[in-house]
Amino acid sequence: MLDRELKKQIQRWIDWLRTQRNYSPHTIQSYVSDLEIFIEYLAKERVTLSDLKKIDIRGFRNFFSLRAKRGISRTSIAREESAVKNFFKWLDNNGIIRNSAIFQISTPKLPKVLPRSLDVNTMFDVIDEATQDCSEPWIGIRDRAILTLLYGCGLRISEALGLNVEDINHTEFVKIKGKGNKDRYVPILPIIIERIEAYKKSCPYNLKNGDALFLGAKGERVSPRIIQRKLQKIRVKLNLPDNITPHALRHSFATHLLAQGSDLRSIQELLGHASLSSTQRYTDVNLEKIQKEYKKAFPN
DSSP states (O other), X not given: OBOXXXXXXXXXXXXXXXXXXXXXXXXXXXXXXXXXXXXXXXXXXXXXHHHHHHOOHHHHHHHHHHHHHTTXXXXXXXXXXXXXXXXXXXXXXXXXXXXXXGGGSOOOOOXXXXXXXXXXXXXXXXXHHTTSSOSXXXXXXXXXXXXXXXXXXXXXXXXXXXXXXXXXXXXXXXXXXXXXXXXXXXXXXXXXXXXXXXXXHHOSSOOOTTSBSSBOTTSSBOOHHHHHHHHHHHHHXXXXXXXXXXXXXXXXXXXXXXXXXXXXXHHHHHHTOSSHHHHTHHHHHHHHHHHHHHHHHOOO
């Protein structure tokens, strides 16, 4: 349980994450949940700012050690540590309390995870399969348009489903609002426009400017979970790995561009990566693929 002042400061922190850092609602919720786990660990009837100030490095280490003993993954522990550090840094920067002990904790080393991608033919199979096994034909046409857009433009699922009707207007580029509310322009291929138009013609709802482009069965904006479930069904049907998610289509877009000779800077701009280091992961993907092909050719 938190005292009134601590609750107030947590809410101020949340507002700062949203308005100053432009964190997404999902990220903010994750940070808050992680901070709550840490506060619950303190096991006091009423936790105050003064209690947070008194925690020494042993207290922080005990918490993260306990999380590891409970089988929590290193990725989750690293995220929890990031959330706790973020909150304590905000408290310090705003002159509320200072506790430098948390910053003496080293972040656990995480395994290097390469982006997952599909080969071109499998990618087309996945997209074509989107029209199958739907409650209504127009739903399948919609899902095919969404998957084509994800792969053809390299969009995040939130970016694709956040589009409104007027955002696709038969121009050669589509304006995307990415992370941190940063805009970027991405080329849009004729096949993508063609499939979106097919969806619009089949959609039983009156689509007009200002409305969500992709609608659900009840006329609401499609949620990411709907597309995630659709890909889950396709994975099972095509016997694909569990890591083939909406984000894998974006990874496939980048990996295939790199394989065709596109430079990293261009791919960075298309993906909306703030740092080139994020885009450089795709060079590792290609190297991994080359190594596999080499071993097939020269097994000894």
